[in-house]
Amino acid sequence: MHYLEKELNELIQFWDEEPEALRALRSDAFKQYKEVGLPNRKWEGWQFTDFSALEKTSYRLASPGDLPPVPETLPTIANCNRILIINGHFQENLSVLSDKVTVQTLQHAYATNPEIFNKTVVNNSNPFHNLNTALMNSGLAIIVENNAVIDNPIHILYYTTGLTEPIMNHPLFLIVAGADSETTIIEHYAGTTNVQYWQNVVTYIKLSDNAVLNHTRIQEEDLNGNHIADTAYSLEKDAQLNAFHFASGSSLYRQNIQVNLASSGASSTVNGLCLAKDRQHLDQQIIINHLKENCSSNQLFKYILSDSSAGIFNGRVIVSEGAQKTDAQQTIRNLLLTDKALAHSSPQLEIYADDVKCSHGSTTGQLDKNAIFYMRSRGIDVRTAQLLLISGFAKEVMETITNTNIDTYIDEKLTTWLEHIGVTP
Amino acid sequence: MLEIKDLHVKVKDKDILKGINLTVHPGELHAIMGRNGSGKSTLANAIAGQDSYEITSGDILFNGTSIVAESPEERALAGIFMSFQYPVIIPGVNNTYFLKAALNAKRKHQGKTELDAVEFLKLIREKLAVVEMDEKYLHRAVNDGFSGGEKKQNEILQMLTLEPALAILDETDSGLDIDALKIVAAGINNYRRDDRAIVIITHYQRILKYLEADYVHVLINGKIAKTGGENLAEQLEDKGYSWLDN
Numbered sequence: 001m002h003y004l005e006k007e008l009n010e011l012i013q014f015w016d017e018e019p020e021a022l023r024a025l026r027s028d029a030f031k032q033y034k035e036v037g038l039p040n041r042k043w044e045g046w047q048f049t050d051f052s053a054l055e056k057t058s059y060r061l062a063s064p065g066d067l068p069p070v071p072e073t074l075p076t077i078a079n080c081n082r083i084l085i086i087n088g089h090f091q092e093n094l095s096v097l098s099d100k101v102t103v104q105t106l107q108h109a110y111a112t113n114p115e116i117f118n119k120t121v122v123n124n125s126n127p128f129h130n131l132n133t134a135l136m137n138s139g140l141a142i143i144v145e146n147n148a149v150i151d152n153p154i155h156i157l158y159y160t161t162g163l164t165e166p167i168m169n170h171p172l173f174l175i176v177a178g179a180d181s182e183t184t185i186i187e188h189y190a191g192t193t194n195v196q197y198w199q200n201v202v203t204y205i206k207l208s209d210n211a212v213l214n215h216t217r218i219q220e221e222d223l224n225g226n227h228i229a230d231t232a233y234s235l236e237k238d239a240q241l242n243a244f245h246f247a248s249g250s251s252l253y254r255q256n257i258q259v260n261l262a263s264s265g266a267s268s269t270v271n272g273l274c275l276a277k278d279r280q281h282l283d284q285q286i287i288i289n290h291l292k293e294n295c296s297s298n299q300l301f302k303y304i305l306s307d308s309s310a311g312i313f314n315g316r317v318i319v320s321e322g323a324q325k326t327d328a329q330q331t332i333r334n335l336l337l338t339d340k341a342l343a344h345s346s347p348q349l350e351i352y353a354d355d356v357k358c359s360h361g362s363t364t365g366q367l368d369k370n371a372i373f374y375m376r377s378r379g380i381d382v383r384t385a386q387l388l389l390i391s392g393f394a395k396e397v398m399e400t401i402t403n404t405n406i407d408t409y410i411d412e413k414l415t416t417w418l419e420h421i422g423v424t425p
Numbered sequence: 426m427l428e429i430k431d432l433h434v435k436v437k438d439k440d441i442l443k444g445i446n447l448t449v450h451p452g453e454l455h456a457i458m459g460r461n462g463s464g465k466s467t468l469a470n471a472i473a474g475q476d477s478y479e480i481t482s483g484d485i486l487f488n489g490t491s492i493v494a495e496s497p498e499e500r501a502l503a504g505i506f507m508s509f510q511y512p513v514i515i516p517g518v519n520n521t522y523f524l525k526a527a528l529n530a531k532r533k534h535q536g537k538t539e540l541d542a543v544e545f546l547k548l549i550r551e552k553l554a555v556v557e558m559d560e561k562y563l564h565r566a567v568n569d570g571f572s573g574g575e576k577k578q579n580e581i582l583q584m585l586t587l588e589p590a591l592a593i594l595d596e597t598d599s600g601l602d603i604d605a606l607k608i609v610a611a612g613i614n615n616y617r618r619d620d621r622a623i624v625i626i627t628h629y630q631r632i633l634k635y636l637e638a639d640y641v642h643v644l645i646n647g648k649i650a651k652t653g654g655e656n657l658a659e660q661l662e663d664k665g666y667s668w669l670d671n
Contacts, residue, residue, distance in 0.1 A: 374513040377473050378527035378583060379501035379534070388526070392517025392566065 003058040005030070007168075008134055011061060022110055025117070029133035036127050048312045048344050049254055049283045054226060059168035059198045061137050062088040068162030070094060075190050075220075078405040080155035087160055088138035088169040100148035101183075102141075106172060109141035116141065116174050116206075126256055129230045132170045132202040139171035139201075142185070146178035146208070153184035153214075153403060160191030160199070160225065168198040175203065177211040177239075184214040184403055190249070191222040199250075201229040207239035209263075214242045216406050220413065221249035223278065229255040235266035235295075244401050245272035245301075246410050247282055248417055257286040261295035261323075269298040271400050273410070275417050276309035276341075283312035288328065290319040290353075296327040302397045303334045304390060305341035306421045312344045317358060319351045326353060330360040335393050337367070338424045367423065386423045391415075426451050426622050427472075427591055432483035434464075434471045441467040443647035444483070449591070452619040456633055456658060457626045459644035460666050465626045466510055468644070469595040472624075473507035474500045487591070501527075502534040504590035508580040508597045515567035520579070523567045524549065524586055531587060552585040556612045574605035581612035592616065594625040598632035610635030630662040643669055 008030055012023055038054065039046035066087045074084070081098050084091040090105060097103050110117060124130055144150065158171065177183055187203060199221065207213050221227050227250040233241055247253055259268050274282045288297045303311035317328045334343035347360035367389050375385035394414055401407040427449040434442035441464045449455055459465050471478045472485060474497035484491050492500050515523065528548075529539040540548065553560060556578045568576050577597050584592050594613070598606055610632055617623060625636070633641075633655060641657040642649045643666065650669045651657065 368513070368515075370513045371515045373475055373497060374509065374515070375523070375527075376497035377475075377501055377507055377509075378523075378587065379498050379530040380523075380527055381498050381530070382496075384526065384530075388518050388523070389515065392515060395517035 003060070004131065004135070007061050011135060011137065018107070019110065021114070026134045026136075029130040032124075033127045033130040033134060038127060045285055045314060048310070049252075049281060051252070051254075053252055054198060057166050057196055059166045059196075061135060062167045062169050064089070066163065066167055071159070071161055074157060074159060075188065075409075077153070077155055077186060077409045080153045080186065080405070082155045082157055083140065085138060085156070085158045085171075087163070087167070088171065090138070090140065098150050098152065098154060100145040101150060101154065102143040102145075104141045104143075106136060106139055106141060109174065113141070116176065126230055128200055128228045128254075129202055132172060132200050132230070135168075135170040135200075136172040136202075138169050139173045141174040143176045144178050144181045144183045144211075146180060148178060148181045148183070150181070150183045153186050153406065155186040155188060157188045157190065158199075160197055160222065161193055163193045163195035163197055166196045166198075168200065170200045171202070173201070173203040175205040177205070177207045177213045179208040180210045181208070182212045184216070184406075186216045186218065186406060188218040189227060190218070190220045191225055193222050193224055196224050196226070197222075198226045199228065201227070203229065203231045205231070205233045207233065207235045207241055207266075209236045210238045211236070212240045212242075214403065215244075216401070216403075217243070217245045218410070219245075219247040219249050219253060219255075223249070223251050223280070225250040226252040228253075231255060232258045232260070233268065234260045234262055235268060237263040238265035239263075240266070241268040241270070242402065243268070243270040244406075245270070245284070246274075246413070247272070247284075248275040248413060251278075251280055253280070253282045255284045257284065259286070259288045259297065261288070261290050261292060261297065264292045264294045266292070267296040269400070271299065271397050272301045273394055273397050273414075274301070274303045274311055275414065276303070276311055277306040277417075277421060278309060279307070280309045281312075282310070285314040286316070288315075288317045290317065290323040290326045290328060293322060293324045293326070295323065297329070299330040300397050300400065301332050302394060303332075303343060304337065304394065305334065305343055306337040306423070308338075308340040310342040310344070313362075314346050314348075315360070316348045316350065317360065319349075319353050319356050319358065321352045323353045324355045326356040326358065328356070328358045332362040333393070334362075334364040335366070335390065336364065337390070338422060387418050390418060426488060427624070428486040430484045430486070432468075432471065432485065433481045434467055435479045435481050436467060436477065440481075441647055442471065445647070445649060447642070447649065449622045449624060451590075451622055453639045454617065454623045454625065454636060456638040456641045457624060457644055458628070458630075458641060458658065458661055463644045464647045465644055466595055469507055469510075469593045469624075469626055472500075472505065472593055473497055498530075501587075501589075502531055506584050506587055506589035506592045508577070508584060508592065508594040510596040510599065512568045512571075512576040512580055514569050516569055518567050520565055520567050521545075521549070521563040524583060527583070528586055549586060552582055555585055555615050556582050557608050558582060573600040574602065577601060577609055578605065578612070581609055581616075585612060585616055588616075590621055592621070592623050594623065596626055596628065598627050598629060606632060607635065630658040633658050645669055
């Protein structure tokens with residue numbers, strides 16, 4: 001991964017106005033990355049994914065030259081305030097900002113509020129996270145005021161298009177939901193390009209006391225994209241997180257999700273739907289840390305896998321010693337549409353407290369042949385019957401999306417995806 | 426309408442039907458009775474086109490045309506309906522949506538315009554009343570959380586909605602309490618017309634008290650061992666099946 005060091009040195013030279021402390025942060029993080037390198041199959045929690053594709057191509061950091069004309073049609077979700085980033089460049093003039101929400105570039109955020117960085121970047125065991133810290137070149141800090149109730153979702157659209165050579169971006173999003181605030185944030189990655197690219201995203205989301213945050217993450221990168229993400233949530237007292245992770249894009253996808261229920265009364269729902277076809281490889285690891293008493297966590301993840309795709313889900317719920325009265329549930333369901341599609345799921349529970357309610361389960365199956373015959377015997381053709389069953393499989397998790405406009409958007413994506421999908425009869 | 430000629434059917438390499446001959450004319454109601462394992466459900470599934478039932482010889486004609494090479498949906502569109510012994514649960518697929526898709530597939534096949542949501546709701550409410558089903562069942566997933574009786578009522582609802590020419594009712598009366606049995610029988614009688622035929626497969630004579638069967642057939646070891654009128658069902662009720670063995 002020789003190109004990474006070269007890119008780091010050029011970045012430090014190019015951004016010569018950066019504060020010394022930030023440079024030191026970058027250098028330290030890169031050192032940590034170099035000590036271990038990229039994950040390989042011998043690493044626990046990483047054994048199902050091969051990252052060597054990232055070494056075969058030399059990606060350079062997106063530069064000011066990588067800004068094509070803004071496409072006329074961009075993915076749109078109704079009734080949202082959109083923040084637009086194209087190839088890593090924040091398009092402030094094309095973005096609509098909300099009252100009671102501060103949006104800052106990372107340089108600005110570092111200058112005014114450096115301590116929010118420290119929480120996210122030090123001593124991380126994930127080498128991609130360290131690479132992001134070393135090379136962070138885009139992203140934003142988004143701070144929702146205390147008590148603010150934001151009606152329209154904030155839609156962050158990170159769009160990649162018009163590339164002329166392989167580029168990479170290392171966006172960092174720092175999101176703080178103030179105490180007693182209520183917000184919906186959509187973190188959306190999409191792209192259309194014939195050139196390979198690599199997104200290495202870190203998102204840190206803090207929910208202050210009694211904050212309610214709906215976070216929808218949509219990953220529909222071009223299949224020429226590789227999308228690596230580290231998403232960490234930290235919940236303070238009585239905070240409530242409703243997260244939905246939709247992924248249908250990129251050839252290689254790996255996301256580490258971490259939820260820290262850091263104070264009593266916090267509750268998190270983290271659900272997701274993954275759609276994979278061709279040779280896509282979608283890998284997610286989720287760790288829920290129950291650190292304090294009276295917290296609850298729910299997870300429902302569904303994978304629909306076609307062609308020769310692979311879907312990996314590794315989920316761990318860790319209930320610490322003091323976390324009495326924990327209520328934790330985890331369900332993973334895989335639907336294999338072809339004989340060549342592959343699913344690996346491992347739900348795990350680690351419990352160090354004695355007064356808890358925890359359950360987990362995972363299932364992998366194919367379309368129910370009896371249900372297909374039942375529908376056909378009513379005059380419905382095979383293809384329609386298959387699509388009805390697949391949509392029916394997705395429905396349970398789709399129903400957990402509370403915002404109608406987001407639900408409509410993802411539902412349309414699912415419908416379009418299904419139109420082109422192969423199913424073994 | 427239905428003509429079955431020397432039908433032999435295998436399931437998982439086992440011969441189940443060993444030469445069935447049956448002719449059903451429009452307006453007729455045929456009851457097929459027999460013990461467990463005699464091949465009753467195999468006959469129903471072979472007519473409906475379940476592909477794990479292999480027809481090794483013989484033929485099934487519907488309105489004069491062989492259907493054995495046709496897919497289940499082609500048979501359904503041509504006018505054949507099977508009420509399942511064990512109706513399948515389809516998670517996440519709304520009952521209304523399913524019924525509307527099935528009805529519109531049929532209407533499209535017949536060259537009629539598809540019904541919109543309002544027209545469909547008007548139609549389905551009439552049919553719901555016949556089988557005494559609450560409208561709430563329309564909003565659930567197909568057969569999901571339905572009791573045994575409700576599943577069978579739902580089968581009859583589908584039959585009334587799709588209006589097939591031939592209905593094969595596979596143990597539609599099994600597992601029903603007396604109230605549900607009466608409702609199901611009323612649904613069947615509501616469906617019955619001179620241009621429609623019904624084949625009801627059953628263990629028990631009790632549903633036949635509410636229906637007027639023209640013929641009763643007894644299936645033993647993959648063959649029709651005896652054919653008679655309604656009084657044959659009564660005889661079976663009294664004497665069981667053993668007197669017909671051999």
